[in-house]
Amino acid sequence: MCRWMAYSGDPVLAEDLLFRPDHSLIDQSLHSRLGATTTNGDGFGIGWYGEGAEPAVFKDIDPAWNDQNLREIAGQIRTPVLFAHIRASTGTPVQRSNCHPFRHGRWLWMHNGALRGFHQIKRDLLLAVEPSLFPDIEGSTDSEALFYLALTFGLEDDPFTAVARAVGFVEQVGRAHGVEHPVQMTVATTDGESVWAFRYSSEGRTRSLFFSTDVSTLVQLHPEAAVLRGLGAETRLVVSEPLGELAGAWNEVPESSAGVVRPGQDEIRPFEPVRP
Structure with a gap:
């Protein structure tokens, strides 16, 4: 499937996150250890x-490990919020x-x-998207369809409830079409101020997801670690798999959970779909 990373904190160079960690997202594009696919x-x-x-986006169909333009811009982008994603298609075109x-x-x-059975349920899902939002759908993936369902159900007002309603709707539609376990997802979304993350699957065996330990705690554990120097207290990462092996740096997001990273107080809570 895919691997992704969400960063929130003091402004940081994109290359410091994408290329420099031992098991960076670029390394994961070739050597994923926990994903459904290695490449x-x-x-x-x-x-x-x-x-x-x-926000700005830069996307391409080339493999991340082989894109010189990504290397060029990563050394010039400094940002407090960065989303990065490497794709392994589940059936829709590489575009x-x-x-x-x-x-x-x-x-x-x-x-x-993946939204399983997407080919069968796609029409029902897309017809449920708010008509004013529908023209903005550009691609053909189940991931984008889920995004626009979440927007339809109020993502901009209450992300926790909106995603729960979107997932509940997908499960209802999927099961009506004979799909036993319609939803498999780790999701991240942001408005540039806060980052929300979700780990859920209909069968209760969701792909891996981790969040980083508080920086002040890590500094106490590893005062010798150069990688921690200069990181602000609000630095947080949510990742499909850890970017390195520093002891105590990573915590698994519990199954069927959702969390928010924001300045001040972070939160993690149980996640349960809301059926229509």
Whole structure:
């Protein structure tokens, strides 16, 4: 399937996150250890917040490990919020519009997993999208469809409830079409101020997801670690798999959970779909 990374904290160079860690997302594009596929070469994308009112995105269909343009811009982008995604297609075409993260206004969205039976249920799902949002759908993936369902159900007002309603709707439609376990997902979404992350699957065996330990705690554990120097207290990462092997640095997101990273107080809570 895919691998992704969400960063929130003090402004940081994108290359410091994408290329420098021992098991960076670029390394994971060739050597994923926890994903459904070892190689994730069906395109990539990054999204970040800078000077504009909306986030910028850079996406391409080349493998992330072999894109010189990504290396060029990663050394020039400094941002407090970065989304990065490497894609392994679950059946839809390898094209730019199908690469993550997806963008709508100030919102970014990326997904690892699949809506099973998407070919059969696609029409029912897309017909449920708010008509004013429908023209903005550019690609053909289940991931983008889930994003627009979440927007339809109120993502911009209450992300926790909106995603729960979107997932509940997909499960209802899928099971009506005979799909036993319709949803497999780890999802991240942001408005540039907060980052929400979700780990859920209909069968209760969801793909891996981790969050980073508080920086002050890590500094106490590893005062010798150069990689921690200069990181602000609000630095947080949510990743499909750890970027390195520093002891105590990574914590698994519990099964069927959702969390939010924001300045001040982070939160993690149980996640349960809301049926229509």
